[in-house]
Amino acid sequence: MIKVSIIGSGNVAQHLISAFKTTSNVEIIQVFSRNQNSTIDALTSCKIVSSFTDLLEADVYIVAVSDSAITTVSEQLPFKNRLVVHTSGAAPLNSLSDNNRSGVFYPLQTFTKGKPVDFKVIPFCLEAENENDFIILKKLANSISNSIHSIDSEQRKALHVAAVFVNNFTNHLYQIGEEICAEHKISFDILKPLILETAQKIQDLSPIDAQTGPAKRKDQNTIQSHESFLTNKKQNNLYKILTQSILDHGEEL
């Protein structure tokens, strides 16, 4: 049984609490929340504390707070030489105070408030200063997920940047698609099966092999026709830049 203390009450904290509740290998002994939090209350029967001095001894303290608060929060913990980990893709290992043994417990997924996720398939990117701590984090992650990865701070930063491309930027392209539909009184629903299939396709196929479309075919007629069609300057600009990027990548192969 691994005794876990969760520091934080936001989105990631809530999803982790829900996930750990499904396993008998982990006991959440405390949740730290600065303010009363009814969502956390509803999620767990364990004690919610609002003062760091009330924190009991745990095997792992999971600091699930915003990136900018990681250092401050970890510096305020009133104990030494315990295992304290953060859950961020962007923050390096050494953003945690060196009063304690540092680690990273980063679930690479986009969490939506109130929307349950299947933790079994969520990749956990783990890092620790020493091997024993890594083994604890591995056991902890394994209790809720089948996808465990040893990722150092530099690799995690690369993953985080890559995630911005495949998640944030991709979602922005969905938004452009929705805009174009709205401008022509078409339901965005028509594009949803295509969006899903595009994501499903690369589960088995490399994106290079999955690439289709006018830029991939070097179909200048269609490209010209699309560019003339896009009178919205921002949409037109993005179309040109992304088309050129696909054309350039084709050249490199």
Next chain:
Amino acid sequence: MIKVSIIGSGNVAQHLISAFKTTSNVEIIQVFSRNQNSTIDALTSCKIVSSFTDLLEADVYIVAVSDSAITTVSEQLPFKNRLVVHTSGAAPLNSLSDNNRSGVFYPLQTFTKGKPVDFKVIPFCLEAENENDFIILKKLANSISNSIHSIDSEQRKALHVAAVFVNNFTNHLYQIGEEICAEHKISFDILKPLILETAQKIQDLSPIDAQTGPAKRKDQNTIQSHESFLTNKKQNNLYKILTQSILDHGEEL
């Protein structure tokens, strides 16, 4: 029973043949293929013809050929005043010869050779010169799909451009993600659950509401840190442009 003749033997033709085989409302009476085609042979027991003069009378002729061949093929059909439709998102209705009654039967999906698709959820965008023909196309589409839409040529063009954003450009961002992973010796598999969840999220949520990430949060620290990290000029350029686009869209709300 609707009698259908398929003109063409490529990817879309093959998927349509497979789909029509599952319904008793449609009979594929002939497939036109210029050359011997073993895939089509295996798919259907109907006669494959290689000369337009061998085409029998059908209720609908589906011209499933490349955009640039639609006009030439439709002009070569040796009959008049029958219903001839194309399957393209990019070609207008009038790209078909006016020897016959024109229509469009456009399944909005990305088809991968050999990969079966669930036609029931594929949106069919239909257009016809007259109402009777539209009713025939609607019956035809309804026999394999639950998602039928009346879309004129202008709207279809908008949909096609929007599809380039959400499918072709999105897949290109997946490719950039894979590149970044490869450069740092990380398995691209780690990003796949995130990619799937990003696409699933907007099935119920508007992309505007689903947007997350440093640009959405106006988190200049993370943006600067990512930009310094991306030493590859093309990746860096795309990062800047897409980040700026999200920032600009945020301003408009």
